[in-house]
Amino acid sequence: MxxxxxxxxxxxxxxxxxxxxxxxxxxxxxxxxxxxxxxxxxxxxxxxxxxxxxxxxxxxxxxxxxxxxxxxxxxxxxxxxxxxxxxxxxxLPIFKPAIEITKNKTIGLIATRATVNSSYIKKNIYKYSFQKTIKVIATNELAIIAEKKFRKIFISNVKLREIFQSWTVLSRQPDTIILGCTHFSFLKKEIQKIFYKPINFIDSGxxxxxxxxxxxxxxxxxxxxxxxxxxxxxxxxxxxx
Known part of the structure; x- marks a missing residue:
């Protein structure tokens, strides 16, 4: 394999x-x-x-x-x-489990820019956005941060907060986040600390x-x-x- x-x-x-x-x-x-x-x-x-x-x-x-x-x-x-x-x-990033478990009807998807711009993601956002609110962050920096963490290199909390700033300022923050990159699974703890309520992570891996x-x-x-x-x-x- x-x-x-x-x-x-x-x-x-x-x-x-x-x-x-x-x-x-x-x-x-x-x-x-x-x-x-x-x-x-x-x-x-x-x-x-x-x-x-x-x-x-x-x-x-x-x-x-x-x-x-x-x-x-x-x-x-x-x-x-x-x-x-x-x-x-x-x-592939999976939407259905997030749709089923969200409590406040707000779902976050974070993925690389290439993934977010793919036809697969665009079709799914169109399909499910009629049922729930889907917030999207397209970033290539988070994968780099995950690599640094694995190598035990210092991770800046300021940088992480900058990446998620568009969500943290919302009055209704996502309670469920779809991890659209396998690198992101290494950063669940760091991401959770940014939000004031517990997050459900959907890891397609x-x-x-x-x-x-x-x-x-x-x-x-x-x-x-x-x-x-x-x-x-x-x-x-x-x-x-």
Whole structure:
């Protein structure tokens, strides 16, 4: 199984997969050379993801690919499925659970600019905005902050408050936030501190296990490989590149 993300965001997805499928062989690709994906053009993201899959396929007999990145999934998933004859599972921001659990009928979606501008997001916002109020923040900075936290680099609370300022000034703040990027799952505690009431976080990465179960894909041994496209810099047993 190949799991792809631009950085550490997909590690939260990997952890969920490991807990539920302990006998699968894993290859985790941190494409730090292409990070952050949220700033990249559609053409780059499509070509990049195809290139990564082809590189790994030449080395290992990949049976399934997990796109652990909302940006690539919202933009490239249909094309990837047409390009490759193996299961390609993506992670997409999910709206329905947020619609069901919100108490004050105000939902927040935070994602990269590329994800927010995708047709998938625009269609879902149009679909559900008739039922609830959906507030959107498009930012590429939060993924960078998550990477810094993982590397134990100081995170500025001032910067976080700037990102969420358009929500914190609302008289009715979102009580449910859809995390539209796997990186954001590492910042739940920091985000919660910004708001005066408890937040329900909708993390689409947690749904990936059910999607994998549909394919009933199992192997006997587990092995995790980390590959670099460019430089190799080791940090706590992970390779960043």
């Amino acid at each position: 190949l799991i792809i993300d631009s950085g550490i965001g997909g590690l939260s997805v990997l952890n969920n997969i490991k807990k539920n499928f302990p006998n699968i062989n894993y290859i985790y690709m941190l494409d730090n050379e292409g990070f952050p994906y949220g700033k990249k053009k559609k053409k780059f993201l499509i070509e990049r993801s195809i290139k990564i899959i082809n590189i790994i396929k030449e080395i290992y007999p990949i049976k399934m690919v997990i796109i652990a990145c909302n940006t690539i999934s919202t933009i490239s998933l249909p094309i990837l499925r047409k390009t490759f004859n193996i299961p390609i599972i993506g992670i 947690e749904t990936i296990v059910n999607k994998i179960k549909k394919y009933s894909y199992q192997k006997k041994k587990k092995k995790i490989f980390f590959y670099a496209l460019n430089t190799k810099k080791k940090y706590n047993n992970y390779y960043f590149f």
